[in-house]
Amino acid sequence: MLDFATYQQNATTTAIYPQRGEGNFTYPALGLAGETGEVCEKLKKAIRDDGGIITLDRRVMLAKELGDVLWYLSALCTELGLSLEAVAAENLEKLAARKKTGNIQGSGDLR
Numbered sequence: 001m002l003d004f005a006t007y008q009q010n011a012t013t014t015a016i017y018p019q020r021g022e023g024n025f026t027y028p029a030l031g032l033a034g035e036t037g038e039v040c041e042k043l044k045k046a047i048r049d050d051g052g053i054i055t056l057d058r059r060v061m062l063a064k065e066l067g068d069v070l071w072y073l074s075a076l077c078t079e080l081g082l083s084l085e086a087v088a089a090e091n092l093e094k095l096a097a098r099k100k101t102g103n104i105q106g107s108g109d110l111r
């Protein structure tokens with residue numbers, strides 16, 4: 001089992017970019033957007049080429065791209081001095097609180 005803290009620590013060892021570890025949030029933020037785009041592109045092609053069915057090959061490719069998304073998310077957290085594990089835990093807590101108060105739908109960051 002791989003926890004987010006271990007993932008973030010290990011991902012840092014494969015990070016190679018300018019001003020890495022010096023608060024360079026721009027590089028991982030751009031990477032995160034790029035990799036998210038790659039995920040969306042593969043989903044778009046599933047709609048275009050396969051009637052929206054996610055084939056086994058495409059699922060494998062999507063898993064790799066989602067891994068890239070996770071890597072850049074982790075790197076962004078690192079550059080911002082955030083714990084990926086804490087971000088994940090706080091997100092679950094936020095959503096659970098919204099569900100409890102019936103505010104899971106709708107919009108607004110501070111529901």
Ligand SMILES: [Mg+2]
Pocket residue numbers: 035038064065068
């Ligand atoms: Mg990729």
